[in-house]
Amino acid sequence: MLLGVSGGIAAYKSADLVRRLRDAGAEVRVVMTASALQFVGAPTFQALSGNPVRSSLWDEAAEAAMGHIELARWATRVLVAPASANTLAKLAHGRADDLLSTLCLATEAPLLLAPAMNRVMWANPATQANVATLRSRGVAILGPAAGGQACGETGEGRMLEPLELVAALADGLAPPRLAGRRLLISAGPTFEDLDPVRFVGNRSSGKMGFALAAAARAMGADVTLVAGQVALATPPGVRRIDVRRAAEMQAAVLAALPGQDAYIGAAAVADYAPAETARQKIKKKEERLALELVRTPDILAAVAAHPQRPRLVVGFAAETADLETYARGKLAAKGLDLIAANDVSRADRGFEADDNALTVFWRDGRHEIAHAPKAQVARALLSLVADRLETGR
Structure with a gap:
């Protein structure tokens, strides 16, 4: 060089x-x-x-x-x-x-x-x-x-x-393994509003999803990135759609789905949202406040079951215990091709960290991606995606 x-x-x-x-x-x-x-x-x-x-x-x-x-x-x-x-x-x-x-x-x-x-x-x-x-x-x-x-x-x-x-x-020179491919990636958290000033959210920084978008673009892919509320610059050459709520993320993902070769759901989508959003700020009056929460849309399952389903649907499982059990459960229940699981209970990887480590599962196999900067982990995961797209399996 x-x-x-x-x-x-x-x-x-x-x-x-x-x-x-x-x-x-x-x-x-x-x-x-x-x-x-x-x-x-x-x-x-x-x-x-x-x-x-x-x-x-x-x-x-x-x-x-x-x-x-x-x-x-x-x-x-x-x-x-x-x-x-x-x-x-x-x-x-x-x-x-x-x-x-x-x-x-x-x-x-x-x-x-x-x-x-x-x-x-x-x-x-x-x-x-x-x-x-x-x-x-x-x-x-x-x-x-x-x-x-x-x-x-x-x-x-x-x-x-x-x-x-x-x-x-x-x-980028081999030629690019994802040249001519279209990838749709979701990243970051979703925020579900309680009232005009408060929301239910999570600690996702979006760094893993953005690293995937940047690496996919470097590998030659046409990349669309649906991003939750994050303070990250758009990777060069990537088409970005900003959203806030889980319902908005699902709408944006499904609208961008036609013609995609792969969908990678790296976003940390809220599982529940307030049943109602107060139009005015909720005042501190009572000693206790009960909130009714309802399930949010399951974006991964919706993509996997969609008539215009991409050839490959990849999910993420951020877990704090029983990594393989929960990851394989999601893989089967949602109809995914691959699921990338990571242990977010550790401070040196996952949410908000610059590094990560993944265990990728599919129906009859698994692959370990060692602890490394997220840019490097993203390339390793995308190599698996490219393998699947090339072989058609």
Whole structure:
């Protein structure tokens, strides 16, 4: 893997990216632009990659043997992260005035770019035209994400996080295992209102479902994400529908169902909702308050029984005890193809955590997905989904 680092504050993330790539088994060589060196020093990348860092076309020792051509031939893929607006412009117009742009022009390896810049620069028509040109030539554009930026503004332009980039690289070049597939994913909690200021909800953060959406998109799928009330940015390239209540989530899921190849129900849907929602705030008067709760729609069962049922229906079972018993019970009762069960009683996984571990069950089998960051767990689960879609079982 040849990693190009161009100028921008997001270059600090690239140091962690080198470590994550090596953890995933990649050999990494780093090429930096002169501007990138103003943000992070070459010794940092040399220590993390275990290889000398190149930054100049005028390195006599390297170029005596046409080092830039050797690097271009060595690379099996080239990732530029961060890719600044200037770098995008140079590559779109075929310029080769420094080592990094020369390598990108001279290599036959797949080229991937992870843009990082101010939101206004990203939205500028010139930048968007450059991105469109690069995409038309088969260059993969990874991101950017939306969120807070170093300049203090908020919007699209953040470089994807290192683990997100590793996920994209892991599945994005093989060709993508989910290319041409349509996936519908639900994520996050549902909130059932008691009155205008109170609700019944749960601790789901939506991180697992959003990780699945991001990984599925990186694997080439057309992804629709139905999301409960969460504070998460929409994964790049994902179509998002926001909902609040279980009934709203069911309506949105069923409306989006036609033509889907798979549905993954990762949302933590409330099992019960208040029978009535008070139109005014309930006042604190009595020592006790009794609430009547009624069952909410069973979205998974509805999808599994739907006339336009996807080829694959995958459920989640968040349990605190007897994991296999309850998971297999849901698998059979709801008519699912797979169910991914996790122990949410543990603080290091499940709700609100950044990591997870899953046991995936089907009628006559099971598969363990080890404790890992949710982006990695998502890729492992989607590999099982891709297996099923490919074999037709």
